[in-house]
Amino acid sequence: xxxxxxxxxxxxxxxxxxxxxxxxxxxxxxxxxxxxxxxxxxxxxxxxxxxxxxxxxxxxxxxxxxxxxxxxxxxxxxxxxxxxxxxxxxxxxxxxxxxxxxxxxxxxxxxxxxxxxxxxxxxxxxxxxxxxxxxxxxxxxxxxxxxxxxxxxxxxxxxxxxxxxxxxxxxxxxxxxxxxxxxxxxxxxxxxxxxxxxxxxxxxxxxxxxxxxxxxxxxxxxxxxxxxxxxxxxxxxxxxxxxxxxxxxxxxxxxxxxxxxxxxxxxxxxxxxxxxxxxxxxxxxxxxxxxxxxxxxxxxxxxxxxxxxxxxxxxxxxxxxxxxxxxxxxxxxxxxxxxxxxxxxxxxxxxxxxxxxxxxxxxxxxxxxxxxxxxxxxxxxxxxxxxxxxxxxxxxxxxxxxxxxxxxxxxxxxxxxxxxxxxxxxxxxxxxxxxxxxxxxxxxxxxxxxxxxxxxxxxxxxxxxxxxxxxxxxxxxxxxxxxxxxxxxxxxxxxxxxxxxxxxxxxxxxxxxxxxxxxxxxxxxxxxxxxx
Ligand SMILES: *[C@@H]1O[C@H](CO)[C@@H](O)[C@H](O)[C@H]1NC(C)=O
Ligand SMILES: *[C@@H]1O[C@H](CO)[C@@H](O)[C@H](O)[C@H]1NC(C)=O
Ligand SMILES: *[C@@H]1O[C@H](CO)[C@@H](O)[C@H](O)[C@H]1NC(C)=O
Numbered sequence: 001x002x003x004x005x006x007x008x009x010x011x012x013x014x015x016x017x018x019x020x021x022x023x024x025x026x027x028x029x030x031x032x033x034x035x036x037x038x039x040x041x042x043x044x045x046x047x048x049x050x051x052x053x054x055x056x057x058x059x060x061x062x063x064x065x066x067x068x069x070x071x072x073x074x075x076x077x078x079x080x081x082x083x084x085x086x087x088x089x090x091x092x093x094x095x096x097x098x099x100x101x102x103x104x105x106x107x108x109x110x111x112x113x114x115x116x117x118x119x120x121x122x123x124x125x126x127x128x129x130x131x132x133x134x135x136x137x138x139x140x141x142x143x144x145x146x147x148x149x150x151x152x153x154x155x156x157x158x159x160x161x162x163x164x165x166x167x168x169x170x171x172x173x174x175x176x177x178x179x180x181x182x183x184x185x186x187x188x189x190x191x192x193x194x195x196x197x198x199x200x201x202x203x204x205x206x207x208x209x210x211x212x213x214x215x216x217x218x219x220x221x222x223x224x225x226x227x228x229x230x231x232x233x234x235x236x237x238x239x240x241x242x243x244x245x246x247x248x249x250x251x252x253x254x255x256x257x258x259x260x261x262x263x264x265x266x267x268x269x270x271x272x273x274x275x276x277x278x279x280x281x282x283x284x285x286x287x288x289x290x291x292x293x294x295x296x297x298x299x300x301x302x303x304x305x306x307x308x309x310x311x312x313x314x315x316x317x318x319x320x321x322x323x324x325x326x327x328x329x330x331x332x333x334x335x336x337x338x339x340x341x342x343x344x345x346x347x348x349x350x351x352x353x354x355x356x357x358x359x360x361x362x363x364x365x366x367x368x369x370x371x372x373x374x375x376x377x378x379x380x381x382x383x384x385x386x387x388x389x390x391x392x393x394x395x396x397x398x399x400x401x402x403x404x405x406x407x408x409x410x411x412x413x414x415x416x417x418x419x420x421x422x423x424x425x426x427x428x429x430x431x432x433x434x435x436x437x438x439x440x441x442x443x444x445x446x447x448x449x450x451x452x453x454x455x456x457x458x459x460x461x462x463x464x465x466x467x468x469x470x471x472x473x474x475x476x477x478x479x480x481x482x483x484x485x486x487x488x489x490x491x492x493x494x495x496x497x498x499x500x501x502x503x504x505x506x507x508x509x510x511x512x513x514x515x516x517x518x519x520x521x522x523x524x525x526x527x528x529x530x531x532x
Pocket of ligand 2: 425
């Protein structure tokens, strides 16, 4: 079965969920009888592999029929004509305010990609063309209506500081699995997706406000409240499709977009808006691209560093039309041609929480495993020493707590399950690190103890993810590789097909049980050490 092989080959495919989905899919095709298979075969005959691939990428509802809506992106590409957008939100509003937003963008640093090490050997030039070509935002400046930002306002039952709600709820679950890699054009955004799609379109024409993988969606919480204003903190998981037919899809997934908006409670006025991709970690973008006309099996994965991707308001929103005290429209420029200066009252916040706290709440909403705190590497060891606990450490090639690749499987299954959360909280200090960060700590010999810790960790590391249990002095007492972990916890396909329902009902049981056993074994071994 292709997915099992791909599963071992690449980080994306090592996703248990993905495997599970393949199994479900094969079961459902078998159950469905021959009819879909018959049409698919006919389509393959008339279009060929690559033609069918392109057709499927447009056929978003998989009914083997292209509706005018589905054909639209290709029509626009061939004719060069984009029909006037009919979003209600774009209607002019003479009584409303407008907000100017500027985009700042520095392209991905190609040398940070792992595959740059051999000069992108064996990677076809066209695969990376969309990436190399993306050197500037498509719209460096945009003017938006203030009331479009209404989407950021809290629902009535979420008026407490730091109580998160979903602007765009996730639609992924275990039964829907993940969304297809074989897509080029984002579906038309609806409702609250429209403003987020619009903002992200300033960077690139093809933003997908719903990521292919969980955690999907956009979440927000109130960071500060005044009589008339809110500061809303938000976190968005979205990605871009950089290629177009006839090239194969290339997905560009920043770790996250975060930021804040200061807006009036009736959303008529936006005081400040900022959105950005955090750039503090050494790697912050996951990239996945297909190199053949088959979903999943022909996929390359890499990660890299994006120095800057930001949107910022140039000032508060201002009325589109200005009236004098008699209600007459006046020019927005004074007689000397200078724009009229507006004076804005100062906002006095009555309640607020620090940015870090708001960001933490959003993070936990996206990743329930974060109910246990994950400390930075060296801090975890200091804390473990003070509290006489073990260190539970996850060492990965990509980041664990954003949309970059390798942590997905762990996050979505074991690390969120309640027996694991309880045991980690009681007996361990948790931490996760990027291999790259520990390599830096290892060579930077400023603190011998820290370098030694990094040494001991890296000694045990195998691609893509290693789970490690250590004594506070860094001695590794137990470790397990994620691929090995998945191998021993995933059932054989034969077993699964016969018991597919019971398997889905107890989905996270085998892995939770195995992880629990791993942690307990660590505690057991530690006893022996500490007695000597
Ligand atoms: C590269 O970008 C330019 C303008 O930004 C665009 O016209 C062109 O089609 C792009 N080429 C590719 C291969 O994406
Ligand atoms: C962790 O333990 C502390 C104190 O024992 C408790 O207050 C907290 O709720 C626990 N958190 C979780 C996620 O179990
Ligand atoms: C850490 O402590 C244990 C138990 O005291 C000891 O056996 C081990 O050698 C120590 N490791 C290092 C790296 O000092």
